[in-house]
Amino acid sequence: MLKALILDWAGTAVDFGSRAPMGAFVEAFARFGVAVSIEEARGPMGLPKRDHVASLIYSPAIAPRWQEAHGSAPTEADVDRVLAVFEPLNVEVIPRHADLIPGLLDVVTEARRRGMKIGSTTGYTRPIMEKLMPLAASAGYAPDNVVCAGDLAAGRPSPLMMYRTFADIGVWPPSACVKLDDTEPGIAEGLAAGTWTVGLALSGNAAGLSKAELDRLSPDERAALRKRATDKLAGAGAHFVIDTVADLLPVLDAIEARLAAGLRP
Known part of the structure; x- marks a missing residue:
């Protein structure tokens, strides 16, 4: 669904x-x-x-x-x-800073196998993305669209970039879409557009550490950082919060179950 x-x-x-x-x-x-x-x-x-x-x-x-x-x-x-x-x-x-986050390609491949389109929005401007997109594509990641800050009259936390994405990739209703983001404005963007939202606690701004820095944390330090980041993203309204994109597939299954039960975001 x-x-x-x-x-x-x-x-x-x-x-x-x-x-x-x-x-x-x-x-x-x-x-x-x-x-x-x-x-x-x-x-x-x-x-x-x-x-x-x-x-x-x-x-x-x-x-x-x-x-x-x-x-x-x-x-x-x-x-x-x-x-x-x-x-x-x-x-x-x-x-x-263009390396793909571990697990991204596996998740995108599985989402496409399920028949899902892959959209994207960003707080980056078009000139920044013109530098980043070819680097990501050479590593195997090329979403079906890219909507940048400045492309429309308003960016996050408004839903306009999400609306453009729906139109670009031809999907509706919003309740059949999942927004994945590491920031509160990105979660707000998804909520404003009516999608399911999933926050990322450890791979993005909420934690702010490189993979190597994160791996050097003790279990207690990692747990404390996860809790702070999770509280922040859940407080912004995220329906789910996971560590990184690599943990997304069980959440997609959970959302499918909610949709099958008649629930909406």
Whole structure:
């Protein structure tokens, strides 16, 4: 009964830990004389990148730093200036953060065997994705569509990118679709569009660690990190929360059972 699996990109399908944007945000603000930590930069992850910059620059913590560095409060023109620096920095680091997340290809292959389409939405802009898509395709991952931040009048947490995906790949109703994402805005996007939503606790922004860093954690540290990330994503409304995309197939079975019982998202 499920017709489509719609995936986010960084932290969901590629770039374990969603690390590519972080250094770019920190460096972009540093070039304007404003210090931003990795933890602060992660806060708005999942939003379209201009909205992400705006969320940072106007935040109660960072806005005073901007005013101190520039002698005036940040403006929309400043948001555009930071974004113009950020985007090429992010494009530059993409090749170092384009590895597929383990288990992705097996899940996509099985979903296609079940007759599902594979859609995608992202908070990345089109120029960033033009760098990333060929790298992912060369590794074997090429979804049926890609909708980027900036393609439409509004991005996450609105449902517009999901609506475009439904139209692009020819699927409906939303209740026959599953949205997979590692951020709260990405979960909100799926909920707004009426799909089932699955959060990823350990492969993306909610944990923020590379695969190697995650593997070095003790069992207790890993469990604590999983709980924090799961609470965050469940609090955003995710119907299910799993560690990584590799754990998705039993969830698809569970959703099929709910649909067969007449339940909807």
